[in-house]
Amino acid sequence: MTQNPTPMLDRSDARVRHDDSLMGAVREFLDRVKSGDLGMLPVAIGLVVISVVFSALNPVFLAPNNLVNMLFDCATVGVISLGIVCVLMLGEIDLSVGSMSGFASAMVGVLWVNMGLPVGLAILAALIVGALVGSIYAFLFNKLGMPSFISTLSGLLAILGMQLYILGPTGSINLPFASALVGFGQLWIIPKWLSHLLALLPGAVMVLTGMSVMRRRTAANLSAQPLGRLVLKAAVLTAALEFAVWYLNLGRGVPLMFGLFVALVVALNYALTRTQWGRSMFAVGGNREAARRSGINVKRIYLSAFMLCSTFAALGGMLSASRLASSSQQAGTGDVNLNAIAAAVIGGTSLFGGRGSAWSALLGIIVIQAISNGLTLLNLSSSLRYMITGGVLATAVIVDSLARRSRVSHGRA
Amino acid sequence: MAGSTHISARKGERILSLRGVSKKFGAVSALTDIDLDIHAGEVVALVGDNGAGKSTLVKVLAGVHQPTSGTVEFMGRQVTMDSPAAALNMGIATVFQDLALCENLDVVANLFLGHEMSPWRLDEVQMEVRAWTLLKELAARIPSVREPIASLSGGQRQTVAIARSLLLDPKIIMLDEPTAALGVAQTAEVLNLIERVRDRGLGVIIISHNMEDVRAVADRIVVLRLGRNNGVFTPETSNQELVAAITGATENAVSRRNERLESEARGEHA
Ligand SMILES: Nc1ncnc2c1ncn2[C@@H]1O[C@H](COP(=O)(O)OP(=O)(O)O)[C@@H](O)[C@H]1O
Ligand SMILES: [Mg+2]
Numbered sequence: 001m002t003q004n005p006t007p008m009l010d011r012s013d014a015r016v017r018h019d020d021s022l023m024g025a026v027r028e029f030l031d032r033v034k035s036g037d038l039g040m041l042p043v044a045i046g047l048v049v050i051s052v053v054f055s056a057l058n059p060v061f062l063a064p065n066n067l068v069n070m071l072f073d074c075a076t077v078g079v080i081s082l083g084i085v086c087v088l089m090l091g092e093i094d095l096s097v098g099s100m101s102g103f104a105s106a107m108v109g110v111l112w113v114n115m116g117l118p119v120g121l122a123i124l125a126a127l128i129v130g131a132l133v134g135s136i137y138a139f140l141f142n143k144l145g146m147p148s149f150i151s152t153l154s155g156l157l158a159i160l161g162m163q164l165y166i167l168g169p170t171g172s173i174n175l176p177f178a179s180a181l182v183g184f185g186q187l188w189i190i191p192k193w194l195s196h197l198l199a200l201l202p203g204a205v206m207v208l209t210g211m212s213v214m215r216r217r218t219a220a221n222l223s224a225q226p227l228g229r230l231v232l233k234a235a236v237l238t239a240a241l242e243f244a245v246w247y248l249n250l251g252r253g254v255p256l257m258f259g260l261f262v263a264l265v266v267a268l269n270y271a272l273t274r275t276q277w278g279r280s281m282f283a284v285g286g287n288r289e290a291a292r293r294s295g296i297n298v299k300r301i302y303l304s305a306f307m308l309c310s311t312f313a314a315l316g317g318m319l320s321a322s323r324l325a326s327s328s329q330q331a332g333t334g335d336v337n338l339n340a341i342a343a344a345v346i347g348g349t350s351l352f353g354g355r356g357s358a359w360s361a362l363l364g365i366i367v368i369q370a371i372s373n374g375l376t377l378l379n380l381s382s383s384l385r386y387m388i389t390g391g392v393l394a395t396a397v398i399v400d401s402l403a404r405r406s407r408v409s410h411g412r413a
Numbered sequence: 414m415a416g417s418t419h420i421s422a423r424k425g426e427r428i429l430s431l432r433g434v435s436k437k438f439g440a441v442s443a444l445t446d447i448d449l450d451i452h453a454g455e456v457v458a459l460v461g462d463n464g465a466g467k468s469t470l471v472k473v474l475a476g477v478h479q480p481t482s483g484t485v486e487f488m489g490r491q492v493t494m495d496s497p498a499a500a501l502n503m504g505i506a507t508v509f510q511d512l513a514l515c516e517n518l519d520v521v522a523n524l525f526l527g528h529e530m531s532p533w534r535l536d537e538v539q540m541e542v543r544a545w546t547l548l549k550e551l552a553a554r555i556p557s558v559r560e561p562i563a564s565l566s567g568g569q570r571q572t573v574a575i576a577r578s579l580l581l582d583p584k585i586i587m588l589d590e591p592t593a594a595l596g597v598a599q600t601a602e603v604l605n606l607i608e609r610v611r612d613r614g615l616g617v618i619i620i621s622h623n624m625e626d627v628r629a630v631a632d633r634i635v636v637l638r639l640g641r642n643n644g645v646f647t648p649e650t651s652n653q654e655l656v657a658a659i660t661g662a663t664e665n666a667v668s669r670r671n672e673r674l675e676s677e678a679r680g681e682h683a
Contacts, residue, residue, distance in 0.1 A: 009545040010557065216538045222545075276532035279518075283526055286517035293477060293513040294527035294577075295498035354517040408563070 008223050025229060036406025042399050043347055043363040046392075050367065054374035061374055064251030070373050071254070072186070074365045075261040076320035080340040081347075081361035082268055083312030086305040088344055089272075090285045091353025092148040094137065094309045096155035097340050100130060101317025102332020103163040108181075108318050109173035109327025110166050119181055123318060130314030133159065134307035141306070142299040148306070156337070164329055172328040175321060185322025189253035198259075199245045203238030207231060257319060261362070264312075268358035281305065286354030316340075335386065338393070339368050346396040352404060367392070424454040427489075428584055428616045429474070429505075434483030436469055443469040444640045447483070451585060451616040456607060458631035459620045462659055466640040467620045468510050471587050474618075475507040476500035488584075498527070504584035508574045508591050510620075520544060520558040520565075524577050547576045552602045567594040575603065585616040592626060604630050624652060 033041060054061040080097050087094045104126040111122035133155065140146040167173070175182050190198070210230040217224040248254050272278035283291040284301045292298045320336075321327050345351060346367050347360025371392060375385045429451040436444040444466045451457055459467050472478045474485070476494035485492055487503055494500040500507075514523050521537070521544045530536040530543075544558045553572040555565065562570060571594045578586050588607075592600040607617055607630050621627050627634060627648070634646040636658040644658045656662075 009542065010559075213538065220538055220542045222538065222541060274535050276529045276535065279522060279526065279529055279535065282518055282522075283515045286515040287513075290513040290515050291526070293475070293497045293507075293509065295496075295501040296527045297498065354515070410564075 009221050011223050022229065022232075035410035036403040036408075038348065038399070038403050040348060040359070040363060042396070043360075043367060046346070046367050047363075047370065050370045050374065054370070054377070058374070058377045061377055064247055064249075066251075066373065066377075068248055068252045068255060070366075070369050071248075071258040072323060073373070074362075074369045075255065075257040076316055076323055077336060077339050077343065077368070078261050078316070078361055078365035079264060079319060080313045080316035080336070081343040081365055082264060082358060083309035083316075084340050084344040085268070085349050085356055085358055085361050086281070086308045086312075087148065088341075088349045088351060089281050089353060089356050090302060090305050091351075092141070092302070092305070093152065093341070094134075094148065094155075094306065094313070095152040095337060095341075096133075096159055097309065097313035097316075098332045098334075098337030099156045099159035099163065100133060100310050100313035100332070101320065101336060102330075103159045103166075104130060104314035104317035105321035105327045105331045106163045106167050106173075108321055109175065113173050113175060113327075119179070126314045126318060127311055130311040131307045132310075134310030135303060137310070138299075138303040138306040141302055160333070163332070167327070167329055172326055175325045175327065177325055181318075181322045182325045184257055185319060186325065188256040190256055190259050192249050192253060195245045195249065195254045196242065199241035200238060202241065203234040206234045206237065210234070257323075260319075265358045265362050272358055277301075277304065282354055313340075335389065339365070339372075339389070342389070342393040342396065343368050345393065345400060348400075350400055350404065351397065352400075424614055426453045427451070428453050428487065430486040431474075432484050432486075434470075434473065434480045434485065436466075436473055436478060437481045442640055444473070444480075446641065447637075448642055449635060451618060453584075453616055454611055454614045455632045456611050456617040456619060456630050458627040458634045459618055459637065460622070460624075460627060460634060460655070460659060461637035461643070464639075465637040465659075467637055468589055469640075470637070471507060471509070471589050471618070471620065474500065474505060474587060475509070476505075477509075501527075501581060501583075504582075506578035506581055506583035506586045508571075508578050508586070508588045510589035510593075512570055512574050514562045514570060514574060516563040517561055519561055520548075520555060520573055523562055523573055524580060526577075528581060543580075544576075547579065548572065551576055551606060552598070568596055568599055571595055572599065575606070579610070583615065585618065586610065587618040587620075589620045590622070591619065592621060592623065600626070624655060 051062065060066055080101055083097060084094065107126040107129065108119070108122045111117045111125060112119045117125075137148060137151050137155065140151040141148055164171075207230060210225070211227070214224040214227065214230070245254060272281060280291065280296045280301050283294065283296060284298055288298060291301075317332055321331060324331070343364030344356070344360050345364065347357075347362070347364030349356030349360040349364075368389065371389060372385060375388060427450055429449075431447055431449040434444060434447040434449075435442065447466075447470060449457075449470075459470065461467050469478065473480050474494065476497040476499050479493075479495065485494065487505075492503065494503070494505070515526065518526070521540050524544050524547070525540050530540050541558060548555055548558070551572055553569070553576070555569055555572065562573065565573070571591060575588065575591055578588070588603075592603055595603060604626060607619060611617055611630075617630075619627070619630065631648050634648065634650065634655065636643040636646065636655070638659065638661050643661070646655060646658070
């Protein structure tokens, strides 16, 4: 008698094609894209197009120091956008993040510079106010059934009013230029050696966790991804990161503030993909009633999302105050709101809830800042910049809607 | 079925007992004065015409709807199921007629939703193994547990929903028309499974329009009509009698007997 090896638990269905070769991986990827599961593809294409067009129009665009400046700018609105990812994940929205960020920056100016409180305390106070504002939205949503669209629209006005009120008639407070806060927002760079070391980290973590998962899956008689593919992915990632760091180090280097932003992205990504809370976020965004019937405390999930969103907005506002070395009436107005929301959507977080990732805030804000930076280099007026950014956002939303329709017809909702 | 060795209630012990439960949706009385008992190791079939209130009754017990009046006793204590989480924690698991699955999540995520292994560092490998074992037990034909639910057929989704109800080692499971979307082999498998679950000492409530299926597994058949109790029957009862009780055709022995008993009961209280 021949001894058949027992088939792996997840490979016993003969109808499914399994292909572990590199070609198989490519084909899998193409299948996914065709069915509307675009992932990061639109952003990648967008970035290539943007770089080619703008560097052709003005070679300064790709100069190391211009990119360093761009990363400083990314961190401020990017952090706000992280919060937007949380509420979009539930199919809700927060239109007041701009005002919240402006109010937080005003709070730091008033409490720290005008009233002489320690800067740490001022920052903490602003973060707490952010969390409070979020919990008010959650209360209105959970207890009164008020759509977040309306409650946060009222919040936009009310919080802007509070910002103008506490800033008073002068309207603007300069932050001391020699302070750590301003250094963090304008000057501080990750040391060269450290930046190269940090660039090795993602690849190393990828290989280590990948191998441990592989071991555990094999032990449990499940299929595991081939080692070769894992190492190849990690190698490509490491090479790309090391190149980016090397290139930025030709200029001033990698901003510490951008490092903080990336750390927050990684933390939120972990929370969304590897914890019960994150799973519940996806579930509530995908099907609220099903989530409730599974025993999830749906109201608490909404509360956590709204609170995170406003708190991230407050943090982002303080980062932009440190970037500008001032708290002013203009902080958080203009296109801050739109850019934060647009970044999340452009990065691939769906407006319809249940789909998204923390990385979308990072990728989306890079696209937006690249466009805005490129247009500034061309000396275009802000009127044109608004129109073009608006057009890009519309395109992103159209791609999102079309991809969603395609997913539904391919059974990948 | 994590602890499939321990039997939660002694066979024959009363697990669940409803007295005078009513549920109104505005002007509609979906349930009126429902009495129902479920014992350990017993399969109770809940039958009735469309709109009789079967699903509403199941949802009241699952904590999805709150009863307008009446009392529920679980394991001898009066309880209120004020949320689905409360019912699940007590040990009441439900397969809903309108399947409660998240289409954007994969099979593993749906099976463990709300009860993931190691909440701060999800144990995906362990959950996937458990998912495959459970689905094998149900003879499920699911190509991959890492595909979103949206890519599965109706029957496959039904199987996932049933598997999920078994995951938490419940004392009672309620299945609302579980075989409506299933093929022949799958239906037989679900009926087998119901018997296995009963033999382990769980109470089972099954709703079905298929009288053959009902007869095959039920120990008692409870009929609802227009939101009220309309008799309790044994599987030996003739089809004609059952149909009469379900549809409310007036002239038959069962309805006459029920009316007689009811009026006697009222007479005693008066
Ligand atoms: N959420 C609800 N809101 C209002 N009426 C409802 C609701 N759910 C059920 N009903 C009503 O309750 C009655 C019983 O419905 P249901 O329990 O679904 O019947 P069955 O499952 O026996 O076919 C129907 O008349 C239905 O219209
Ligand atoms: Mg029903």
